[in-house]
Amino acid sequence: MDKPAAPTPPEALAPSYPPDSVGLVTTRLLTLGPERPLRLESGATLSPVTIAYETYGELNAARDNAVLVCHALSGSAHAAGFHGTGAHEKPGWWELMIGPGKAIDTTRWFVISSNFLGSCYGTTGPTSTDPATGRPWGIRFPVFSIRDMVEVQRLLLDELGIERLLAVVGGSMGGMQALQWGISHPARVAGVIPVATAAGMSAQGIAFNEVARRAIIGDPLWHAGGYDEGDPPVHGLSLARMIGHITYLSEEAMHRKFGRRRLAEGTGAFFGREFEVEDYLRAQGDKFVRRFDANTYLYLTRAMDSFDLVADHGSLQNAFAGCTASFLVVSFRSDWLFPPALSQAIVQALKRSGHDVAYANLESDQGHDAFLLPGNRLGDLLSGFLARLHERSRS
Amino acid sequence: MDKPAAPTPPEALAPSYPPDSVGLVTTRLLTLGPERPLRLESGATLSPVTIAYETYGELNAARDNAVLVCHALSGSAHAAGFHGTGAHEKPGWWELMIGPGKAIDTTRWFVISSNFLGSCYGTTGPTSTDPATGRPWGIRFPVFSIRDMVEVQRLLLDELGIERLLAVVGGSMGGMQALQWGISHPARVAGVIPVATAAGMSAQGIAFNEVARRAIIGDPLWHAGGYDEGDPPVHGLSLARMIGHITYLSEEAMHRKFGRRRLAEGTGAFFGREFEVEDYLRAQGDKFVRRFDANTYLYLTRAMDSFDLVADHGSLQNAFAGCTASFLVVSFRSDWLFPPALSQAIVQALKRSGHDVAYANLESDQGHDAFLLPGNRLGDLLSGFLARLHERSRS
Numbered sequence: 001m002d003k004p005a006a007p008t009p010p011e012a013l014a015p016s017y018p019p020d021s022v023g024l025v026t027t028r029l030l031t032l033g034p035e036r037p038l039r040l041e042s043g044a045t046l047s048p049v050t051i052a053y054e055t056y057g058e059l060n061a062a063r064d065n066a067v068l069v070c071h072a073l074s075g076s077a078h079a080a081g082f083h084g085t086g087a088h089e090k091p092g093w094w095e096l097m098i099g100p101g102k103a104i105d106t107t108r109w110f111v112i113s114s115n116f117l118g119s120c121y122g123t124t125g126p127t128s129t130d131p132a133t134g135r136p137w138g139i140r141f142p143v144f145s146i147r148d149m150v151e152v153q154r155l156l157l158d159e160l161g162i163e164r165l166l167a168v169v170g171g172s173m174g175g176m177q178a179l180q181w182g183i184s185h186p187a188r189v190a191g192v193i194p195v196a197t198a199a200g201m202s203a204q205g206i207a208f209n210e211v212a213r214r215a216i217i218g219d220p221l222w223h224a225g226g227y228d229e230g231d232p233p234v235h236g237l238s239l240a241r242m243i244g245h246i247t248y249l250s251e252e253a254m255h256r257k258f259g260r261r262r263l264a265e266g267t268g269a270f271f272g273r274e275f276e277v278e279d280y281l282r283a284q285g286d287k288f289v290r291r292f293d294a295n296t297y298l299y300l301t302r303a304m305d306s307f308d309l310v311a312d313h314g315s316l317q318n319a320f321a322g323c324t325a326s327f328l329v330v331s332f333r334s335d336w337l338f339p340p341a342l343s344q345a346i347v348q349a350l351k352r353s354g355h356d357v358a359y360a361n362l363e364s365d366q367g368h369d370a371f372l373l374p375g376n377r378l379g380d381l382l383s384g385f386l387a388r389l390h391e392r393s394r395s
Numbered sequence: 396m397d398k399p400a401a402p403t404p405p406e407a408l409a410p411s412y413p414p415d416s417v418g419l420v421t422t423r424l425l426t427l428g429p430e431r432p433l434r435l436e437s438g439a440t441l442s443p444v445t446i447a448y449e450t451y452g453e454l455n456a457a458r459d460n461a462v463l464v465c466h467a468l469s470g471s472a473h474a475a476g477f478h479g480t481g482a483h484e485k486p487g488w489w490e491l492m493i494g495p496g497k498a499i500d501t502t503r504w505f506v507i508s509s510n511f512l513g514s515c516y517g518t519t520g521p522t523s524t525d526p527a528t529g530r531p532w533g534i535r536f537p538v539f540s541i542r543d544m545v546e547v548q549r550l551l552l553d554e555l556g557i558e559r560l561l562a563v564v565g566g567s568m569g570g571m572q573a574l575q576w577g578i579s580h581p582a583r584v585a586g587v588i589p590v591a592t593a594a595g596m597s598a599q600g601i602a603f604n605e606v607a608r609r610a611i612i613g614d615p616l617w618h619a620g621g622y623d624e625g626d627p628p629v630h631g632l633s634l635a636r637m638i639g640h641i642t643y644l645s646e647e648a649m650h651r652k653f654g655r656r657r658l659a660e661g662t663g664a665f666f667g668r669e670f671e672v673e674d675y676l677r678a679q680g681d682k683f684v685r686r687f688d689a690n691t692y693l694y695l696t697r698a699m700d701s702f703d704l705v706a707d708h709g710s711l712q713n714a715f716a717g718c719t720a721s722f723l724v725v726s727f728r729s730d731w732l733f734p735p736a737l738s739q740a741i742v743q744a745l746k747r748s749g750h751d752v753a754y755a756n757l758e759s760d761q762g763h764d765a766f767l768l769p770g771n772r773l774g775d776l777l778s779g780f781l782a783r784l785h786e787r788s789r790s
Contacts, residue, residue, distance in 0.1 A: 139666070200655055201655070202646055202649070202650060203646070203649040203652070203653045203654055203655065203670075203672045204641060204644075204646040204649045204650075206655070206670050206672050206673065207637075207641045207649065207672050207673070207676055208641060210637075210670075210672070210673040210677075211634060211637045211638055211641070211676065214633075214634060214637065214677070214680075215610065215634055218630040218633075218634070219630075220615055235613040235614075238609075238613075239609060239610055239634065242602075242605075242606045242609065243606055243638065246599060246602045246603060246606070249599075251597055251598070251599040251731070251734065254597070254598040254599045254602065255597060255598050255599075257598070258598045259598055260595055260596070260598065260601070260703060260705075260706070271534070271608060271612060271693055271697070274697075274700070274701070275598075275601050275605075275700065277598045277601050277602050277605070278601065278602070278605040281602055281605055281606065282605075282609070285609075298666055302666070302669075305669070305670065306669070308655060310655075311655070336646070336731075339646065
């Protein structure tokens, strides 16, 4: 016979968040109706366009304290706080950086985080419904670029009544958006903070993305892009994520985390898991396929590969010619997916054009993912830069 | 009306090889019959065992000029010379290094190159016929190790009547064999030359190999390892090769070769090829599936991952304790699959144990593949080391 259930303790009912968290948040949706179609860089038109976003903190009366945060490849609008309580809590992807008293201090700044165009987390993308067919767009979704993502963010800011951003900050693909903001809308942003990014992927980066795309496209379940929602190409997508994860870590970090340690219980099978690092990678792949869409992965890696400020403008110096923002460029010593040299090329071009730019190549052995992890000076740099920007804008 | 065919010019009939090539060669096969079963490290017994090998140059009367060359993951016994004439010529994988007057000078040295155990180029492996079933072994082939490969090479030397090698040389997985030779058979080798290798793969190296294995195993055509010879898991194997190729090159070399150059004629399709580097990678994948076996790839990467002199002996210093050979250890500055630090660990352990060791970290921007390519000092080092070894052995 079962014991009677113990009464639920009251603390389990009242959500309790860390004091430096923005706490419970929800993702909001803004839909631009057919009267405001989005014209893409490719020439295609998209309508309606829904934008998923979150905000933290308060816009001040001067409307001069807004900070736009741009997420990376597999991120979402949920950058800070929690989506639930207890076991269902889900912290934002930059909870480390955003909150009361944190680097991006929500008692001072009004933080806007939007899911970019083409993602699968609320903003219109390949998993959205094509109004012409009533079915998901899939690979009939129009091609889009980093510039298009920035355009959607601008529409959101218009809607929120924000004429000028104090700063735009993003890491990796989010850093590409930050750079594009400085170029596309110089009058609307005082500070640009590209972190662990590049004005164009390296050949090696494109190569890794291409293997990931081949893994998805070659999966028989991809069905020429028309896979069943309930039976997606999980094998290909999981391989893509495994490849990605290797490139997000450094060799040093992998060595420190896993070394050559073997699994405590052998799997018996020769081609089963043998080393801890294998277990980790497979778990990453398995988790990812439950939360991400395969076609979306194709579009997003293509948008990332195609971002190329040199090709767009003839040279990096030309690209930044019309910029008026101050820049804080940050790279990480052990990042081999976006090596420091690519950040340094941005810094040199900015300096040559006489722009105000600060640069730091931060010490970290954590590779590309360092911008998402504690243990480096990124937070200090962000908070200092934002404070100085704000002072200057008021003087 | 067709023109009459021009007579074949005589120079097209007479094969003409470069003067510094060993010219036309053939791969020979040695089979150890049921009276000489091979006992593997795993405890399994394999019989019969066929060994594919080539030799270049002549064994001298003193029988002290033999050099064993060990190939890497996808190599074969065909290290030098050509397998045919005209359009069908196929140079050996180390034609650059082996030949009359070359670094491994076939006018001085008797070079033996054998295909290692478990390969798909003649030596017994997963594609060989299982005598118990009359069908290919496939994944019923026993597990084997680098140590087992060395054992098969030793049996070949016994058969060729070579008691002691002047040197054993190999790059990458071939370098693992070279190291194991120095440890397993100290009395039988005067010089050990591990190039671009390690006493154990890094966690990152294991991770890449694991993604490659998952790519093959997750291909529906793999059929739990029992695929049809005529319909193998080409998608998975091609992904494995693409991943491998990225790791064999350096970021610098990729940048120099391809940069962000786009293909002259766009493919039109959004997920078609767009950048030159994509074209290159796919071509590498496509070529590989026509010449390599998927199960073999699984076995070989596992043998490579499992090689671990520290785990076998408690420490690297212990591993080398019984060695008597002189060592020449070579790494390449831009090799990130087998980073110089892994070679330096070998060198330090050898020095601490009082061994004779020379080390060079060669300048090259060509990554791991540098040992197969011109433009670095490896050849000079090899020829000098071999000459000194031989002088010393006679003094």
